Amino acid sequence: MSDTIGARRIGYRRRATPLHAARAPIAAAYAAAIACAALLTEHPFLLSSLLVAVVAAGAAADVGRELLRAIRVVALPMVAFTVIVNLLVSRNGLTVFARLGDWGVLGQENLTVEAAVYGAVFGLRLLVVTLAFLLMTCAVNPDDLLRAARRISRRSALTATLTTRLLPVLLQDARRLSEAQRCRPEGAPKGARRTVAVLRATVVGALDRSLDVAAVLEMRGYGRTRRAPALRAQWSRHDIAFALAAGSILCLAVFAAASSQAPFQAYPLVNIGLSPTIFILSGLLAAAALLPFCSRRGVEP
Amino acid sequence: MSLLSFNDVSYRYPGTAADALRTVNLSFEAGEFCLVTGLSGSGKSTLLRAAAGLVPHFHGGCFSGAVTIDGLDTKDHGPAEIGAIAGTLLQDPETQIVMATVRAELELPLENLGCGAAGIARAVEETALALGIEQLLERPTSELSGGELQRVALAAALVCRPRIVLLDEPTSQLDPVAGDELIWQLHRLNQQSDTAVILVEHRVERCLAAADRVVALADGAVVCDRDPAGFLEWAAEHAPLMQTPGARLFDAAGLPDRPVGVKQARMALRRYGLLRQSADRDNSPAVPDERPSPWQKVVRRIGGVSDEAPALELRDVWHELRNGPAILRGVNLRIRGGEGLVLMGRNGAGKSTLLRHAAGLLKPTRGEVKRNGRIALLLQNPGDYFLHERVEEELSERGLASVGLSGFADRHPRDLSGGQRQRLALAIVLDGEQPASTVALDEPTRGMDRAAKQRLTGWLRERMESGQAVIVATHDAEFAAEFATRVVLLAAGRVIADGPIDEILAGGWYFATETARILGGAGGALRPQEGASLLLARRAHTDSIDEQDTVTEEARP
Structure with a gap:
């Protein structure tokens, strides 16, 4: 119990870092650019460079611990799962390193180096994308982001805001209900019965709560909603730096994907192109992602 | 014209047999600080919800009569429109916070009113400063304590500078320090900006001294509508459960002028010679010990x-x-x-x-x-x-x-x-x-x-x-x-x-x-009856000294 309370939750919290100081849409664009770059390229060197960049950016944004926890709890198992599944289902590789015999419906199971490499590269890409969105979750103010979205679709954005706000509240409710059940003299119902009972009570409570929230929204003028005013704030040094970084990362990734400077082929035999351009591109990607963190002026909330 | 008026208002929630409000006639003026009290189920919260337009628009049910707020009839104008005139704070702060950060919470009502960015920024800053929550502005609302949540919810209700504030037991989840601070902030708001305050509260003693007027409800009807002293007089006769401990202390000690607050009570006791300046504890007669013998x-x-x-x-x-x-x-x-x-x-x-x-x-x-x-x-x-x-x-x-x-x-x-x-x-x-x-x-x-x-x-x-x-x-x-x-x-x-x-x-x-x-x-007196015993003992002591003085005076040649 104390561990659950003590663990640092994954979510936005204002911190004194350049990424937090940048306006929300730009900080989100920066994280999205890293994710897009990972989706555009499949060269392991470039992906590794992006992985280093996103972890270092997380550390520079003071959310490194959250990112590492997410890697440990979610991302690494997910990557391992991807590699194993690809190893078992892929029939494309030529370099067999293990013969597992006849596996019934799966047929003759031969594990190949190519399938392992492809699975690992795919997992690496998945890891970078996951971490980029985690960085966004931890370092981008959801309210500011949704405020920007409200200019496009107000009701949908407000619904999204309420959902993000109420999810942790419901989790808290479920924890409280579960605790109250433990106070019963006969103890809480066990296993699935307990889960179903608590879940049902949480949902009923949520419906009650939603009525109150709806009443509050009404009283705050939701019924006479007007178009949200544009926030005309001057661009800070951090806004400019992260906007440039996002643009540079995207340009470099598009260049790597469109040109033949970063060749990578997993099947039928692994072929990883290693040229000076690859190293330069990797260095540039990491530099573009990390340079905006060099200036720490005006980062205090 | 009154800022808020109830004319023959009766209301019944859907699916219930009894009226929650029965022929209520009340009017509230600008700048008034009114305390609404009554036992549970007396209709206090319903009265506030009717003023905010939630009754009947949100809750449905059977409504008759008219509630007018700043010239708007709540039958024709919904809670969203009333929200521009009346800021409302309900009992549970958890359900009143809808955004993820405090700043966004305060900005929401202003955005809904269509205020400009500069106006929003200024109103948020000023409200935060007025309520002493400026250090909370960037905090996630999910990390706030109950007291902080309540202050943020109050700030969200006040950020549009409403002409009237409606509060439903805002101190019920606060510790005594935070509760007193909140009442003090409401009093200051009322004094400095002429904002009318309608406050529903069970613990009358906490806010009676700040109020100009007290309305008591019973079974949905107004049973008392007087100034604080008048309310105490009425409560002594008709509703002893609503009396403040100070008033009960004075009644039990047989003292006139029931006090509306601690300051007034002490002034009165000083006047009667029943309050000592110092070393009260040492000189006072002991209070009967109720611990087990x-x-x-x-x-x-x-x-x-x-x-x-x-x-x-x-x-x-x-x-x-x-x-x-x-x-x-x-x-x-x-x-x-x-x-x-x-x-x-x-x-x-x-x-x-x-x-x-x-x-x-x-x-x-x-x-x-x-x-x-x-x-x-x-x-x-x-x-x-x-x-x-x-x-x-x-x-x-x-x-x-x-x-x-x-x-x-x-x-x-x-x-x-x-x-x-x-x-x-x-x-x-x-x-x-x-x-x-x-x-x-x-x-x-x-x-x-x-x-x-x-x-x-x-x-x-x-x-x-x-x-x-x-x-x-x-x-x-x-x-x-x-x-x-x-x-x-x-x-x-x-x-x-x-x-x-x-x-x-x-x-x-x-x-x-x-x-x-x-x-x-x-004397370690905590309850009115213990306090009254102490005061009676002091009075007897003072009287006996006076008598002795008189005897000595008469015996002197």
Whole structure:
């Protein structure tokens, strides 16, 4: 119990870092650019460079611990799962390193180096994308982001805001209900019965709560909603730096994907192109992602 | 024209047989500070909801008459339009916060009004400064304490600079310090900006001194509409349960001019020569001690309850969060059977955590908890104990009968009143084969009227008389004084005071009853009747000295 309370939750919290100081849409664009770059390229060197960049950016944004926890709890198992599944289902590789015999419906199971490499590269890409969105979750103010979205679709954005706000509240409710059940003299119902009972009570409570929230929204003028005013704030040094970084990362990734400077082929035999351009591109990607963190002026909330 | 007026307003919630409001005629002027009081179910909250336009627009039901606010009839204008004139703060701050950060929460109503970016920024800053929450602006709302949430919700209600503020028991979840601060902020707002304040509150003594007018409701009808002094006069005659402790003290001591606050009470006592300037405690006659006599202790022993063996013992208990602060810091506590212990302290002092350790819901990171029997713990929200659709599924027939809820077996637990829910939850935690040696309650009086508190007090006394230990975390000093024998004050997870209730609660400012504050802690008097005995003894003492002086004067040649 104390561990659950003590663990640092994954979510936005204002911190004194350049990424937090940048306006929300730009900080989100920066994280999205890293994710897009990972989706555009499949060269392991470039992906590794992006992985280093996103972890270092997380550390520079003071959310490194959250990112590492997410890697440990979610991302690494997910990557391992991807590699194993690809190893078992892929029939494309030529370099067999293990013969597992006849596996019934799966047929003759031969594990190949190519399938392992492809699975690992795919997992690496998945890891970078996951971490980029985690960085966004931890370092981008959801309210500011949704405020920007409200200019496009107000009701949908407000619904999204309420959902993000109420999810942790419901989790808290479920924890409280579960605790109250433990106070019963006969103890809480066990296993699935307990889960179903608590879940049902949480949902009923949520419906009650939603009525109150709806009443509050009404009283705050939701019924006479007007178009949200544009926030005309001057661009800070951090806004400019992260906007440039996002643009540079995207340009470099598009260049790597469109040109033949970063060749990578997993099947039928692994072929990883290693040229000076690859190293330069990797260095540039990491530099573009990390340079905006060099200036720490005006980062205090 | 009045700012807010109710003309022959009657209202019935959908699916109910009785009217929640009955032919209400009231009008409120700009700049007025009005306190609305009454027992539970008297229609106070409905009155506020009608003023805010939620009744009938949001709740539906049968509505007649007219509510007009700043010239707008609430039948024609919904809560969104009324929201520009009236800021409303409901009881539960959790459900009033809809955005993820405090700044966004304050910006939402202004955005809905279509204010410009500069106007929004300015209003948010000014409101935050006025309510002292500027340091919270960038904080996520999910991390705020109950007191902070309530202040943020108040700020969100005030950020559009409404002409009238409607508040439904805003202090019910706050500790005495935060509660007093909130009332003071409302008073300042009322004084400095001419904003009308309509405040619904059970604990009349907390805000009577700030009010210009008091409206009392009973069964949906207005039964009193007077100034604070007039209200006390009416309450003494018609509704003793609504009287403030100060007024009851004066009545019991036979003094005229019931006071509306501590300052007025002390001025009056000084005038009558019943208040001493200093060393009150040393010179005052002792108050009768209501703690168990040696004879009672013997009776308890025969009854099988040992005074020696503690029902619960905490030894050097620490609760330290990983990557976070220590919530409890080396707490040592021993509570015996038959003892009534009250835990007090500010929000976040560690009271609830201590009770969770006592009941075994948490394990100390250091130290140990020894329990001599089962601990029955009732957490803050009784509704959390209910998992079923019908009351009879929650508890055995015998258990329901024990709390007088046999007649409600078919009802849904959520349809019970607050007091009934609490009784049902209490019965659930007590309904074991092995009887509980300790009953622990966390903030049981939130939103409770005095009648319900009296019933709970009686029940707790019965528990203590039967030899069970009672441990209650509460902010309510008046309630604590009615049953407890001992108080433990917590601050930042540490026990900062532990002693008999008349010692701890008599000397404080915030953690003190109104009687104790009026008498300056003299004689350890906490309740009006004890205070009155003290005052009568002082008067008799003064009279005898006067008589002696007269005799001496006459005997002189």
